[in-house]
Amino acid sequence: MRPPRQVLNIGQEATFNCNVTGYPVHTITWKKDQRQLASSSRVRLLSRDVLHITSVRRDDRGMYQCFVYNDLDGAQGTAELKISGKSVAMSNKNCCIKVSV
Secondary structure: EEEEEEEEEEEEOEEEEEOOOOOOOOOEEEOOOOOOOOOOOOOEEEEEEEEEEOOOOOOHHHHEEEEEEEEOOEEEEEEEEEEEEEEOOOOOOOOOOOOOO
């Protein structure tokens, strides 16, 4: 799995690629810390072999695994996501409202 390790700040994006070779590939499943990974508005599959997490949070840290199976064999890949203590600053545009009476 690529990259095998990511260290990100809170608010950054993470992408994991499960490099699949072999034919045919019937099933790809994803787990985090040995539990089935649940999709959400932040955690989603861009394709069945690419996992993307937007705006990572501290609870996203852990070990991510992809499991690949076909009729003859199976394989797995593992990657670690670490979260540093820093937050990514969000840019706010100041807006002024002028009211005349």
